[in-house]
Every structure is written in C-alpha cells, then in structure tokens.
Amino acid sequence: MYLTDEEKRMLAGEKGFVPRLCMEYLVEMSGVAGAERLVELDGTADFHVPFTAMVPHYEFPIEELRKIAADGAHFALPTFANKGPCYGGTFVDGWEASGYAPHDEPDYHERAMQREWMELYIRMGLITTYSCAIYLAASYWPTPGQHCAWNESSAVPYCNAVLGGRSNIDGSFASAFLGKAPYYGMHITENRYATVVIDTERKIQTDIEWDVLGFAVGEECRLAVPALIHTGKPTTTQYQKFNTAANTGGSIAMYHVPGSTPEAPTLEFALGGKKPKREVMIDDAWLKRTYEKLNYHKGDSVEMVSLGCPHLNLVDLEKIARKLEGRKSKVPFWIMTVPTLYHQAEQLGYRKIFEDAGATFLSGTCPGAIGGIPDGVHALAVDAAKQAYYISGLFPDEDNTLDVFYGTQDDCIDAALAGRWHGEWR
C-alpha cells in the first residue's frame, strides 16, 4: 500500500511506541480491507472506551498512555467515547437502583471504573459522551463530506446517511490519535450511491414502522446501500430507530431517503445517475413477518420492560414521562439514556416521575451491552428490534429461555402498567 514519508517514519518507530503500534494497526486493517492508502480524517472520531484497541493484538498498557499524555499528546480530531468508562459495560448513572447484581453494588462499580484511563484520555481531549448515541450529546458533528472514524453500528449510518460525514464502522484509538483511517468503503464517493431501491406498500410514518422496516431492509440489502422511496420524512427518533435496526438485520453503513438525507436531493442523485441493481417492494405481509420474527414468546405475561435502544433523546424521555406520570409499573422498568441527557432530564423532573412510577432511570448501557437482565426475569418487553433480536442470544439454553416481547413504546408502557402484553402489528 502507499504510505507517505511521515507514515513510513511512524511505522518505523521514529515517533515512539504508541504511534508505531497505531500505524501498524491501520496498515494491517488496510491490508485486510484491500485499501491502498490511508485517508486523512477531518471530521470526528469515537471509540470503545476503556479499551485502547478493538483487536487485542494492538492493546497497549497504561504506562504507555501515561507517557504520551505527559508529553502533551492529543487526539488528532474531536473524539468521543461511545461506551461507558467501566469494564463489563456497566451503567454510568442510576446503577444503585438497577436491581441487576452485581452491577448495583458500590464496590463492583468502583472496581469496574477505569478512572485513570479516563483521566488520561480526557487530558488528550476525549469527550466523555459514554453512549452508543454519541451524536445526541456531541454538540459538535461532522459536516457533509468530512472523513470520520465512528465505531458504533447504530450510529455509523447517522454519520453517513443523516449528517453526510464519511465513516466505516472502524473508529479506534489508533484512528482518533493519528487522524487517519484505511481508505475504503464509505470514504469513497462511488460506494455511497444507492444500488437498491426499496419501496413499501404502506407509507412508513410511525416509530415502529421505521424500526421494523430497518430490520427488513437490513436483511434484504445486507451490505448494500438502499434508497427508500415513498416514506414519510423521518424524525430524529425514527432515524435513530432505522439505523439501529438496519444494523441488526443487516450491515447498512449508508442509505438514502430522497428529499430528506443530505446526499439525496432526488432519487436519481441517490443512485448516482445509474440504474439500480434491484428494486424491491416490501409489502405489509413482509413487515408483519418481520415484526413476528422480532417477537419470541409463548404467553403474554411480562416480567420486565426496557426502553432506550439506542439511548433515548430528550423528546422521547419527555413523552415517556407524560405517559407515566401518576401511574405505577407492576414490573421492573428500565429507561435508558445518554449520561449528559440523564442530568438534563433530571433537571426537567423526569427522573422523579419515572421513580414515582416505579421505573428505574439509567444511563450509558443497555441489557444487550451489559450482557443480561436481573436474575429471575424470564419475559422482557422492548421497543427496539436490535434489543429484541440480540437479547435472546444470551439465553440460548432450553432450561433458561427468555420470552421477548417487541412492540411500540406505548405497547411497552402498557405492558409495564398491566404486567401483560397486548401489543400486535397494526
């Protein structure tokens, strides 16, 4: 592959151990990806804290981080944390009341917290958003055309499709520190055009329609770039939902909604002036089948409800607060958001409303990321295709199965208040 003279010097170790290791990582990744050079990043980056690399081979010890931080090292571009600061994916806020042992114990939380790593990262410029939905708290976004390195599957389409930034799912310490990434995939204009046109029988308008459509489109398109036609204009929540579901049913880094997403003023533009390879009609029966695939239960008894995949924005938190005000949940009920929004929601009085309704307000993780739910819960209701589809993977054995109910936010709230599931595809 082509490397600049400076990149070659870094690879030779002339700039020290950490730059060399980061360069080795990017060069190796380029080799696997078939990338012929690196691209200079000018947008934003995020990575999975507390780790220094996704690939264990490129992890490095804290002594090395201490050294470079003491020498004044700084991330090369605005860099955000897309996971919490603890090992084990534990909660950032509200853990004391989570009811999820051992994550509700102060000692456990203290041991899991990687305080010194975080202090060093922060000195190097890391913004501690601690969320899969960094874009909800970033206060600073890539602008159209900027090259980025994001690393959260549910967020990457937000970068590419919604903001017009350019990113693969490859944010890492190395990319953020050196400001470089392998040049392939979504960095290349040609790869960003749609090749599949998706039409739907019904006009996609509600949150759950966007969520179910996302899963169906992911399954149908796999790695391809779709253009969605004849839909309503998605809201922020609906973009969040579609992105997350599409990267569970498939692996969609980029898509177009002509008339809404910035690289698709028209369908022709989204297609780059070419004919699509395929045109697919997703009819109502297809959506219903997808909804039913996301439901995985025998009876109708609900033992827990979890909302907040991806992490809830303030508008959704407000809606949930209004629906729960003065009511009482019969079952454990997790409501999950971004840590910074948690504190805003607290100031707005939502935390008190949630707690008075018997719910637990939490931030910085989710059942899937923390790897489970409180002991004794065998029936969980969620409003996210991603959570619904992953969570049962943690309960594969016949003597320890989990019933999963999937439906609208209203269906889930109703289930919390009634302890029973009344949701269905409408």
Added chain:
Amino acid sequence: MGEKIRIKGRAEWPGIAEAEALVSPIPLEGFDNVDPAKGYTTERNHPLFKIPYEGKVLVFPSPRGSGGFMGYGRGKLPAAFVHTEGNTLSIACVMCARVPSMTDFETDPVPLIKTGDRVLVNADDGYIEITKK
C-alpha cells in the same frame, strides 16, 4: 475422492488451512448472538444455532449486526474464513482471529459449498479448492 472446484479470490489474511466446511447460507451475527467460549452462534432460528465452528472452514455470505461480530474471532476459532463479501465487521474479526481468510471471489463460493465438503483455503496463492463430499 469427490469432484474438485477451484475458485480464485482475494486473501484477507495469509496462510493455508484445509478442513471440513461449515456453511451458513445466511449472514452470521456476532455480539450477543455468538458465544465465543463455546464456539457457536446463539442466534435464534439460525441454521447454525449451537453448531460448533471450531476447526472448521466457516463459510458465510456476509457479516451483519454490530462490531461485536468479532466474537467469531475471539474465542474458539475456525480453521479459516470464506465469505462472499465483507466490511469492517469481518475485517476486525479476521484481525482478531489471525487465521487464513478469503473473500471477493471470481464466483461466489457460498452456494457451491455444502457443510461437510472439504475446503482448502490457500490464502498465500489466492484460491480455495472445494472437494465435494
């Protein structure tokens, strides 16, 4: 010996491995839907549900889901990966597993390989050779 089929492709990770194939006709999903310690998918309704991939040539069309796909490269390991197309998910997985891996073939090998066929993955010379059962 059965029929042999040779297909050229792009090597992602070098090396040579020969083993029985385990074929997933649909994409594989990692994160909570793989158990790296046990070495099988835990994805409900998946054709490879709880079928061990350790020591097999794991053949699949494409990865799906989150970056946690790399779970397929972080515990029990297949002998090699063969897949139709990939992206960062499969790239990071291969970098974790560090076993021979190939993709971007001149002909899609996934429909041609059946579980139980023997597959030679020669990522050094850029081809796979399928010996039908």
